[in-house]
Amino acid sequence: MEGPAEVSEGAAARERDARLPDMTYREEEVQLRAAVRSVLDDRADWRSVLARTEAAQTYDTGLWQVLAGQVGCAGLLVPQELGGAGASFREAAVVAEEAGRALAPVPYLGSAVLATAALLPAAGQAPQARELLAELGAGTATAALAVPFATAPGAPPEPTVRIVPGPAGDPAGTYRLSGSVTGVADALPADVLLVPGDGVPAGLFAVRAAQAGVTMTPVTSLDMTRQLADLTLEAAPASRIAAGPAAGAAVTAALRAGAGMLAAEQLGLAERALEITLAYVKQRHQFARPVGSFQAIKHRLADLWVAITQARAASRYAAACLAGQDPDTPVAVALAKATCSEVALLAGQEMVQLHGGIGFTWEHPAHLYLKRAKATSIALGTPERHRAALADLVGLPAP
Amino acid sequence: MEGPAEVSEGAAARERDARLPDMTYREEEVQLRAAVRSVLDDRADWRSVLARTEAAQTYDTGLWQVLAGQVGCAGLLVPQELGGAGASFREAAVVAEEAGRALAPVPYLGSAVLATAALLPAAGQAPQARELLAELGAGTATAALAVPFATAPGAPPEPTVRIVPGPAGDPAGTYRLSGSVTGVADALPADVLLVPGDGVPAGLFAVRAAQAGVTMTPVTSLDMTRQLADLTLEAAPASRIAAGPAAGAAVTAALRAGAGMLAAEQLGLAERALEITLAYVKQRHQFARPVGSFQAIKHRLADLWVAITQARAASRYAAACLAGQDPDTPVAVALAKATCSEVALLAGQEMVQLHGGIGFTWEHPAHLYLKRAKATSIALGTPERHRAALADLVGLPAP
Amino acid sequence: MLNAEPGAGGALPEPDAAAELRRQVAAFLAAHDPAATDPAEFLRARFDAGLAWVHYPPGLGGQSLPRTLQKVVDAAFAAAGAPAHRADRNAIGLGMAAPTILAYGTDEQKRRWLRPLWTGEEIWCQLFSEPGAGSDLASLSTRAVRDGDRWIVSGQKVWTSSAHVADRGILLARTDPEQPKHQGLTYFSVNMKAPGVEVRPLRQATGEAEFNEVFLTDVEVPDADRIGEVGQGWQVATATLMNERVALGAFTFPREGGMIGVAARRWRESPQLRTPGLHERLLRLWAQAEVSRLAGERLRQQLAAGQPGPEGSGAKIVFARLNQEISDFEVELLGAEGLRYGDWAMRRPEGADFYGRDAGYRYLRSRANSIEGGTTEILKNIVAERVLGLPPEIRLDKDKPWKDLPR
């Protein structure tokens, strides 16, 4: 009978396989996971996450202080010479998984991934970038990349913010920006906003949030655990981090890294949704049997588990490619974001359905997972947009 | 709690609904079904259908004589003044369902539907069309429409046959055709081929099969129960049935009617596949239980049954629209062919899978249903092509 | 229960009966000027005249006429500008409680409850589901203990629409835990204003609360408010639920009338949002939605032709799946806008508002379509066992005393 592989196109193919990066969790990654999970188990159980969504401050800055300062999550991607951990996207993905499991209301993705990744390319040239990276890594400041959260890596939109003339007294190197950006993730708790701005040349600018000319309006968001904000700038003072093509490249790189790490977050979300659902169907009885003893339910949960094994491979491959600056990174990120988005959504939807009525109530975590899953499937590019990117990347042209 | 319909947009909408044609089976249709089924139960059990696929003649002309001559299946669409039944596509669809249930190796679709529908528009003008319709309706001749069976109604291909000069002695009104058409359905037993041919003007031509210049090569076909043929014409004598735009319109109308009736055939196929599978899983024991007592199997069969209820509505709507020359016919046929193709394929695939190993053997009917289902999903337009046609028909434009 | 429905036949052929009803309404209106009569008084008089629900028996608001004649009466009253009995506010009362009372109630109960129910003076709710008894309703735990000519009821009910505005509720409670689960149940009508009845809103994933939890703590229910025999509760409740199912099938959709219409309009209005992948999905969903509409219409045609078939069993499965897939599509189509939500505020709407709110709401609210009113899983079991004749699940809970079942 047939096994999963009659084909093996000889030594050349096997050599190419041997080049696949390590997709397992290494020992230090397992330790990092345990450290992060321990903090989140303590401080981000689902009841406090739910309560936070209706609090005045929807981000938990205290929790972020612990994760950033004590566990070192904020500085994983920051070079050691700037005080960071000099770790890689492999470790960053592990933290993202944990943040996804807990739906932790912290600006990890926005600050430690998106903003940090946008600053890294400029760290060689721009002193402001170096200073800011050091602050972000130390957890003494957080930043957000001011693009709509729905933006896909391959298609950064035209900047909606422009350089405008400043008053005469502006210090050298100060720009003024006007315009607005809608639906920015992790902007609400941010001290600094990294804003792509139009001008001659166009650039990526750093804008301190707490100053005149900067207005941040909270958005009632589908994902209540990561509240978006609309940003309006009116001649807000800014400093330029990167200019010209380098600015666009930095944004694209950040979005790609963000999509890869968001896939890891979705993997964590899916795993946790499955765990909670499994626990429920083992304990919940109907017809004097555990609901989880019904074969149709068993098969659906098996399907979900199989899908998660696939998502894990895709996510780990993307993290490893990002870590190693592998030329296959665009393919890896597209695969990971497309796969993990769909698996997380499946997990969230099955979580609601298999809990029955209770899963549809406010006082149960299922809706939080569902909303995060649905919102992240759109964020940083829908599965369809990521698959469409593959068409060019792997040579499967559209009609 | 919510039911399947909060919306009811008032009296106007209800009036439009009231205009929906009758989608039930009427009494005379139920009787026709019983008559056809009785013949097929007697003469087209699956073992004889299987044996026929490896016989020299893969079509059962004896069976067709009974269905055409005694039951009157061949003349359903032929007007009464030409000796036909003057019935409609509603009745024709009932016969198609039965033919699909039995996988009957008869040229019903090719002769009584496709060729007949192609001749009907010309019946007013061309005496040859009238004569031929009378022959087809009486079952004294069969015909086939010489287009590739994969052709979709909306996209008839350019003719691959051309008018060529004939010898000096040709009688008036005789044309000569050269060229080839591949993958024609129900051509092998046909006495007459209706061939779209290029020329000035282009036209639809009738070509007697049994004459010099006509070569028909049997094709080893995925659907062994409806063997295709490749047709080659070398200055073959022909008479013109329709010319210019009327010829193209006749072919399009025939293909559309054919797609609608093929959907009915697929409905019958799916129903029968479900019946056989149900009987099997009720009787087959594994783990000392009927296989059909396992909930995952039960739910899949419930899914299939629900899908068949949907397919039946789509198929009956198409038949009723074709019968009434309803302006919604193109939408109805596109819906029916897209829906029934997918449901028949699901039924065929589930039939194989739920029979386990035995369903994969030659000496079991499952493979015959699977092959018919897969081939008909391509024939007369794939589901995707029919859905794409909806984009224009109902105003859902492509990007 | 369906056979217990009154009004299957009438004395007069329909056209004559309609004319006679119109005469009666005219006479009634002559005696009760709609403009000058107190609305409640008007409705009570209409009930007493047998012009409320004409298929109900004489003396109980009707004349034992065919149900199809109801529209004649309603149209005549509406044309005269008569006060309405606000059927929308009392859907459970009219659709479920009333037929049950008629079939199983005592004469005294019918006289006491049916008039204020029909006029809308008394709103009814349904106290069936419990946190521990959803798909397996018969396993419910709410206890009713007899104490002379009254019952003391304690327990918790859930998913109760209208409980916060209701005057009475139909209640299913366990009166004998020693019996197998289906046999120890009894059916009551309970006064929702009685001491010990506490109604709390049940907030749902959409942010609002269409439903309630109802906590019953030593609530006194007179034995006179018991409907049916002691231990007959499951049978009575089954009849109630069958009325629910009959009610569901009565609506009709125009093409693009449902959720697909919202998505199709959004598509047409938003060229900038279109992508090839979304186009494929939309065409597929449009085709499925239109075919499901045709299937519903075909079912109605069959019923009208006296050929009832089992096809209806699949309709709710398809409805729920399509609502979910279409709303999922719509949020994705919207992209950036789909990340925003209208309002999480806790509100008390009458029901789902699929067309008045935004795509995110539709997405979330439609998740419940495959749970409420019978989960998709239970409906598939029903199709498999009752339509396809496949063997039932192995049941270990039918014959043991309820108190000994694992929970």
Add this chain to the structure above:
Amino acid sequence: MLNAEPGAGGALPEPDAAAELRRQVAAFLAAHDPAATDPAEFLRARFDAGLAWVHYPPGLGGQSLPRTLQKVVDAAFAAAGAPAHRADRNAIGLGMAAPTILAYGTDEQKRRWLRPLWTGEEIWCQLFSEPGAGSDLASLSTRAVRDGDRWIVSGQKVWTSSAHVADRGILLARTDPEQPKHQGLTYFSVNMKAPGVEVRPLRQATGEAEFNEVFLTDVEVPDADRIGEVGQGWQVATATLMNERVALGAFTFPREGGMIGVAARRWRESPQLRTPGLHERLLRLWAQAEVSRLAGERLRQQLAAGQPGPEGSGAKIVFARLNQEISDFEVELLGAEGLRYGDWAMRRPEGADFYGRDAGYRYLRSRANSIEGGTTEILKNIVAERVLGLPPEIRLDKDKPWKDLPR
């Protein structure tokens, strides 16, 4: 069984052991000129020298060395142009029969069977599945009745690859119908040339016959050919099947190495066949296929790092589904060409030929991927119960005598 595998440790560190093996091969080749020796003779001598499968025990073709050293020996023999033992022709013998014989066979059986098995002089097949016992193998009916020092075997086996060329078969038969089904089975080796063994090709949907039916009519099997104890057959067979499963995981795919590569190439070569809907499907399938490849590679990396996980349980489910969906896509892409089929002629191929034949063949043959080697349904049960810890199906067949079970 996996623990019974020999050669878990060796006396020498690996580099030294490899050098020593190379010395042994060189010495052997010096004594047996490959060009001048009869191939069978050569292979028998190689076996006797402990250079056949080095992880087997001394005297049985090996030296109890780590399995990883096998490649050293094979490479050295191949470099010298030595005759091969044609492992491909005896996959079941080498992969399933041999480890079972080693673990459960008597010393005499090992001596008698392992050498001709390894050299390829005796081809083995597997007589397990029956028409009435597929997923539920333990319910099999083939009877073996003891008669002194021999057994008389009657029954029908099915899905037997290589039976038409095999010399011996491993057979599972029922020796005690009074026992519960798992306990009444015994494991034998049967001579396929014995009287009463009839092999018939089993033609399949593709037209050809990869497998056989084997009819056993009063076949005599000496008790000396029984493997394991009487009644221990299920345990022995489970070990055999575990070897099958281990064998499956050993392959590797390059990107686009499987069925998806065929579809992708066809897409690239055929611009005229492309449509938007097919493009969406292809991109989705490509992504799924590539991710499943990554999942397989990740599993291999985990095993190599000593972190075995349960992920492998899902691999065959995904493999079967993708093979089916991709081949379905390919036939649809081809359109008119997809309606044609290469050849329905009855043939006897060695196995599935996914890449040498046409799209229709791939479509049909892949249907069996979710049936053969464990149905997808059974595999999902295994994932649900063994990986996710969900309750097992209610079993009514484990403790009753086999003869009393419904069939």
